Amino acid sequence: RVNVDPRLFLSTKPTSLPPVEAAWYRDQGPEQLKATEKSAGDYLAMALKPLFSGTSDPLPAITFQAMDGATNLPLTAESKEVHLLAEMHGQAPVAASEFALVVGKEANSSVILINSVDDKQERRPQVLFPGEASRPFPLPPAQAVPPPKVKLQVSQVEVQEVSRSGPLVMVLSLGAVFALALLGRKLMRR
16 A cells, blocks of 8 residues: 655646645545546556566556545545545466565655565665665565465555655655555455
8 A cells, every 4th residue: 555645747847836725635526536546656657666586567457546645544624634545456477476566767756665464564674766666575485375374564664755955755655555466466366
């Protein structure tokens, strides 16, 4: 799951915009919402690339839900800022023995990545700048019948604009779990 700040796909300089008001999202009609989700999906496809044993895999299909930008809970009438929660599920290649995440060279943000396997969070977060790849994470071996709770997840990812003149400014909080369909593709291998 990825909590996307709309400024990432609304501008090539995300911090030049104020936080996106929830009314912006609420006032959109069905066609506008579809275009917004397409823009968010296009940004994620450009900015994040999963690698399985060194081979790039495209992102799986993405579904979106509006989220409160301050609380990371579903959007309410009281919400002031909106983010989009992107969720992806898929299957890791059977032959893959490790997973890594690449931040696209054209991304306007850096990534703080914390990986977890079987709900055990990695202790060493990684900061990835555009064009960089994470260290590889071993995948559980493929089995004829997978154990019921084997899963690979990135428990938290924060994407920030790359700034040459000042500190990094958070523009995307890739919230609680980046369900490794995208980044590990639901490792319930069959």
